[in-house]
Amino acid sequence: MCTSIGITTKDGHHLLGRTMDWPELKVAPLFVPREYAWQTRFDHRTYRTRYALVGGGMIAGDLIDVSDGVNEAGLMVQKLTFDHGGRLSVARRADKDQLAPFELALYLLGRFASVAEVRAHLGEVELMSDDFSDFKYGPVMQHYAVMDRSGAIAVIEPGQGPLVLRENPLGVLTNYPDFAGQLRKLAAYVDFRPDYLAGTLPLGSFHVTTGKLSGKKTPPGGYSPSARFLRAAYLKEYADQPATAREGVVTVSHLLDAVTVPRSFGHRPTYSVYRSIVDAERRTYYFQAYDQLGMTALELTPELIATGRAQVYQNH
Numbered sequence: 640m641c642t643s644i645g646i647t648t649k650d651g652h653h654l655l656g657r658t659m660d661w662p663e664l665k666v667a668p669l670f671v672p673r674e675y676a677w678q679t680r681f682d683h684r685t686y687r688t689r690y691a692l693v694g695g696g697m698i699a700g701d702l703i704d705v706s707d708g709v710n711e712a713g714l715m716v717q718k719l720t721f722d723h724g725g726r727l728s729v730a731r732r733a734d735k736d737q738l739a740p741f742e743l744a745l746y747l748l749g750r751f752a753s754v755a756e757v758r759a760h761l762g763e764v765e766l767m768s769d770d771f772s773d774f775k776y777g778p779v780m781q782h783y784a785v786m787d788r789s790g791a792i793a794v795i796e797p798g799q800g801p802l803v804l805r806e807n808p809l810g811v812l813t814n815y816p817d818f819a820g821q822l823r824k825l826a827a828y829v830d831f832r833p834d835y836l837a838g839t840l841p842l843g844s845f846h847v848t849t850g851k852l853s854g855k856k857t858p859p860g861g862y863s864p865s866a867r868f869l870r871a872a873y874l875k876e877y878a879d880q881p882a883t884a885r886e887g888v889v890t891v892s893h894l895l896d897a898v899t900v901p902r903s904f905g906h907r908p909t910y911s912v913y914r915s916i917v918d919a920e921r922r923t924y925y926f927q928a929y930d931q932l933g934m935t936a937l938e939l940t941p942e943l944i945a946t947g948r949a950q951v952y953q954n955h
Contacts, residue, residue: 647843688749712752790843
């Protein structure tokens with residue numbers, strides 16, 4: 640149960656924020672270097688990162704799990720739970736890169752520089768069930784938000800065939816299984832711009848609607864995937880486009896406030912265990928755990944890249 644929001648500032652910074660809704664916090668800021676070797680839990684095939692990255696995740700022995708982050712080329716990726724949607728592949732194939740679903744964020748960040756590269760090579764990848772895997776990881780179903788420094792932003796979904804990449808200039812994603820269905824519902828709350836409907840909206844456009852909200856429905860206040868999607872998209876259209884990267888981080892943080900799920904185990908098993916915001920141009924990962932008042936900032940500097948050693952930063 641997560642929410643993703645991507646924006647572009649007036650000075651050309653591209654930011655991708657998210658809540659991570661889970662029963663407990665298992666993620667911390669981390670750094671992964673170039674040429675980092677990791678093995679998929681599906682068939683123990685080894686992959687190596689071409690790009691260094693910073694993000695949120697965990698490293699435990701031979702297991703590495705990256706939930707979100709940015710690489711040195713400015714590609715940003717997040718994984719989100721995909722409620723009741725998608726299909727995973729089953730049979731082993733030597734001609735595909737076959738991964739457990741939770742490994743795709745690391746694979747993309749370590750391998751590609753842009754959304755265009757991801758689109759060009761996505762057919763080489765299959766997300767696998769654990770029916771015939773070397774390691775049992777359960778019925779994990781996820782979809783993914785990707786964004787880069789050009790302003791391109793898209794959703795990757797595990798469809799019944801190959802992985803599907805869908806353009807998402809709206810910049811909002813939750814766990815709802817039918818992205819097209821989310822957009823149809825949103826039409827009752829906003830009026831889309833003609834160039835958005837025609838598919839000609841310029842990359843990096845902050846608003847995709849006319850801004851005329853009078854007479855339209857008001858978004859619901861619950862925390863279901865549909866309610867969070869409608870509320871996040873509506874408020875993003877209502878907000879002013881931030882001028883600078885700093886203002887962008889502040890804006891995304893306040894937009895995330897509206898979809899941050901409070902800890903309430905008496906009513907629901909999950910809450911927003913952390914929020915993160917990534918700046919593609921600064922190659923900086925901002926992390927805020929639920930009980931953390933401020934944000935931890937981890938920048939992918941040349942000095943950090945030069946260390947060549949994967950690190951997890953637990954003292955946030």
